[in-house]
Amino acid sequence: MPLTTRPAVLQAFQALGWQKTGRGQDARLHLDLPDRTVSVIPHLSQLPDSMVLRLHENVSTQRFDEGFQAVDGSQNTRPMVPLILRGGRRAKHPHVTATVIADEAARLIEWAAGHDLDALYAGFRNLPTDAVGSQPLYHLVALGLQGDVTRLTGYLDAFRAGDRLSFVPYITEDMVARALTLAETTAERAD
Known part of the structure; x- marks a missing residue:
């Protein structure tokens, strides 16, 4: 039919x-x-x-x-x-x-x-900080899911010092801090 x-x-x-x-x-x-x-x-x-x-x-x-x-x-x-x-x-x-x-x-x-989701996530992690559109948020999420505490700590320190690292305006210090929290949780689970 x-x-x-x-x-x-x-x-x-x-x-x-x-x-x-x-x-x-x-x-x-x-x-x-x-x-x-x-x-x-x-x-x-x-x-x-x-x-x-x-x-x-x-x-x-x-x-x-x-x-x-x-x-x-x-x-x-x-x-x-x-x-x-x-x-x-x-x-x-x-x-x-x-x-x-x-x-x-x-x-x-x-x-x-x-x-290949792993390759996709790796691509998001490797994006530059001056990416546009939704890519910067995907970048932060992928770093958090990978447990990349070191890079996200560097980002947060830079934001707090007034350096936005060329991130688009909608990416806030709070978002970077939440990505870092996600990374810390991910890293703890991996241990």
């Missing part, structure tokens, strides 16, 4: 074990894998001769999400911080059916599982 609406597509993913969060156009689906979470925001559109399923996909991890929350200082529920994004992948089908959704879900899982 063809699926002709976005709610029907969402329900087809849910029938496969995906969890829905949000409502209306903000609705997204996620599936927890052993070491990561894959999320997707599906959109469906009708063409004269076919249907287009457009998928905005990302990968997050509970570990990074919790680290992000700790460093950011937010009290929100798990934020599902996108570590890897793939936006707007389009799949054209004569009809979108539950079988098509099952095939797309399998592709999403394969795509999400194919990323």
Whole structure:
């Protein structure tokens, strides 16, 4: 039976074990894998001769999400911080059916599982302090999760001395201090 609406597509993913969060156009689906979470925001559109399923996909991890929350200082529920994004992948089908959704879900899982998270975290740790956008926050989180007390102590000392190390303005001394606390906790657990 063809699926002709976005709610029907969402329900087809849910029938496969995906969890829905949000409502209306903000609705997204996620599936927890052993070491990561894959999320997707599906959109469906009708063409004269076919249907287009457009998928905005990302990968997050509970570990990074919790680290992000700790460093950011937010009290929100798990934020599902996108570590890897793939936006707007389009799949054209004569009809979108539950079988098509099952095939797309399998592709999403394969795509999400194919990323080396250790290499990704190492990349975040190696970012320069003058990185832009969300990268500086990801940098602090990755250092905290690695337990890099030495580097974060150096950052905090510099901030306290008035040297922002070229970090973007939204990175605060408090964020650096929270990243250091995370690093200390991580290092203690490793001992």
